[in-house]
Amino acid sequence: AEHNPGQPEYLQAVAEVMESLWPFITEHPRYAEHGLLDRLIEPERIIIFRVAWVNDHGEVNVNRGYRIQHSSSIGPYKGGTRFHPSVNLSILKFLAFEQTFKNALTTLPMGGGKGGSNFDPKGRSPGEIMRFCQAYMTELFRHIGSDTDVPAGDIGVGGREVGFMAGMMKKLSNRADCVFTGKGLSFGGSLIRPEATGYGTVYFAEEMLKQSGRSLDGLRVSVSGSGNVAQYAVEKAMALGAKVITVSDSSGTVVDEEGFTPEKLSELMACKNLRYDRISSYAECAKAKFIPGVRPWHVPVDVALPCATQNELNEEDAAALIKNGVICVAEGANMPSTAEAVKHFEHNKVLFAPGKASNAGGVATSGLEMSQNAMRLSWPREEVDARLLEIMQAIHRSCLKYGQRKDGSISYVDGANVAGFVKVADAMIGQGVV
Numbered sequence: 001a002e003h004n005p006g007q008p009e010y011l012q013a014v015a016e017v018m019e020s021l022w023p024f025i026t027e028h029p030r031y032a033e034h035g036l037l038d039r040l041i042e043p044e045r046i047i048i049f050r051v052a053w054v055n056d057h058g059e060v061n062v063n064r065g066y067r068i069q070h071s072s073s074i075g076p077y078k079g080g081t082r083f084h085p086s087v088n089l090s091i092l093k094f095l096a097f098e099q100t101f102k103n104a105l106t107t108l109p110m111g112g113g114k115g116g117s118n119f120d121p122k123g124r125s126p127g128e129i130m131r132f133c134q135a136y137m138t139e140l141f142r143h144i145g146s147d148t149d150v151p152a153g154d155i156g157v158g159g160r161e162v163g164f165m166a167g168m169m170k171k172l173s174n175r176a177d178c179v180f181t182g183k184g185l186s187f188g189g190s191l192i193r194p195e196a197t198g199y200g201t202v203y204f205a206e207e208m209l210k211q212s213g214r215s216l217d218g219l220r221v222s223v224s225g226s227g228n229v230a231q232y233a234v235e236k237a238m239a240l241g242a243k244v245i246t247v248s249d250s251s252g253t254v255v256d257e258e259g260f261t262p263e264k265l266s267e268l269m270a271c272k273n274l275r276y277d278r279i280s281s282y283a284e285c286a287k288a289k290f291i292p293g294v295r296p297w298h299v300p301v302d303v304a305l306p307c308a309t310q311n312e313l314n315e316e317d318a319a320a321l322i323k324n325g326v327i328c329v330a331e332g333a334n335m336p337s338t339a340e341a342v343k344h345f346e347h348n349k350v351l352f353a354p355g356k357a358s359n360a361g362g363v364a365t366s367g368l369e370m371s372q373n374a375m376r377l378s379w380p381r382e383e384v385d386a387r388l389l390e391i392m393q394a395i396h397r398s399c400l401k402y403g404q405r406k407d408g409s410i411s412y413v414d415g416a417n418v419a420g421f422v423k424v425a426d427a428m429i430g431q432g433v434v
């Protein structure tokens with residue numbers, strides 16, 4: 001803690017991982033040699049920079065830009081870009097740390113990184129968004145590259161913003177390498193990338209349920225958030241026969257007891273992705289109930305998919321879900337459940353998947369985008385989707401392999417942490433002290 005003052009999210013993420021790893025490391029002490037753990041929790045490089053840009057009124061605005069290059073042990077740094085006023089060093093360091101293990105779990109050769117800015121895109125005009133993205137790239141471009149560091153989107157950064165950043169990157173470098181994933185289809189994007197995180201989360205939940213002889217078909221599901229991950233989690237959950245009751249944003253929750261339909265989802269997507277509007281406006285169109293200022297976790301469901309942001313599901317929310325009979329929780333967002341909430345789920349034998357396992361489908365498909373770009377090919381939708389499903393099943397198997405508790409049940413938290421760690425640690429040991 002004294003090395004990382006004022007970084008609660010980073011300390012939270014490291015503590016959670018270390019707690020899971022401890023029994024494994026005690027049994028395999030070679031993983032604690034050569035300062036391996038000390039090296040693993042120190043990012044390889046952190047870049048912090050000024051982003052100055054001019055708004056529509058001709059005024060100069062200054063934001064702070066970041067890129068955390070956490071680990072390149074198994075491949076180029078890879079991880080998203082977040083634009084949100086809450087962005088700070090602690091949040092991006094926690095995300096880059098988690099990303100390192102997640103990327104190891106995908107079976108693809110990618111290191112871990114994360115970046116972003118405290119820029120708030122809400123209420124900004126398309127011209128302001130473009131100028132901000134371009135200003136952000138005028139510094140970041142010198143630190144990234146297709147074999148060095150490959151960013152993607154995250155909260156506040158979707159296909160539009162990735163396009164602006166990739167365009168500026170090409171202009172500054174005079175090269176068309178794959179330096180961003182999540183690009184538009186017409187300039188190197190992969191089919192299924194927009195869907196991948198949400199679909200992958202639901203594929204993972206289905207694997208967990210299958211393991212205990214059940215399936216999503218007919219179950220009640222709550223989703224939080226209404227952005228990229230949430231939208232495609234809703235779509236895939238519906239496709240597998242579940243009834244999706246909720247979506248939300250930072251202003252409140254929509255509760256729709258009749259369940260989502262494909263028509264309602266199209267309306268939600270138009271509201272969020274075309275009009276950049278609030279969820280309350282969707283609720284009006286869909287004639288669904290909107291409850292301001294609350295999160296979805298007090299609505300009785302069988303399966304909960306938190307897909308908004310970190311620490312959005314606390315101990316009390318977990319207790320409410322458990323009391324109402326939840327059987328499975330799969331994180332679409334990064335660290336949406338607090339440490340206490342996770343303990344509650346695990347203690348009560350709820351099937352609980354941490355984000356680094358269940359939301360890895362997004363970065364896995366980014367890895368597939370990098371492969372397609374390198375080969376100058378683009379695979380059909382079915383092929384990418386089939387590979388995504390295979391990868392999610394492989395991650396599930398890794399969790400089973402490393403997450404067996406003494407009583408025979410599975411801790412997906414321990415499984416994901418140990419499996420990701422073993423791959424990164426073996427690569428670090430193989431490459432010596434660097």
Ligand code: NDP
Pocket residue numbers: 153154155156157158197225226227228229230248249250251307308309310312332333334359360362363
């Ligand atoms: P979007 O920006 O598309 O959507 C974010 C959603 O979360 C919005 O509904 C937003 O509501 C809500 N939200 C954001 N911050 C808060 C907050 N402080 N309190 C309550 N709600 C909030 O982002 P994504 O869907 O891409 O990302 C969602 C989560 O998934 C993040 O944790 C991200 O790191 C994770 N993730 C994303 C991947 C991807 O491929 N996109 C891959 C793996 C993980 P509002 O509009 O009101 O802010």
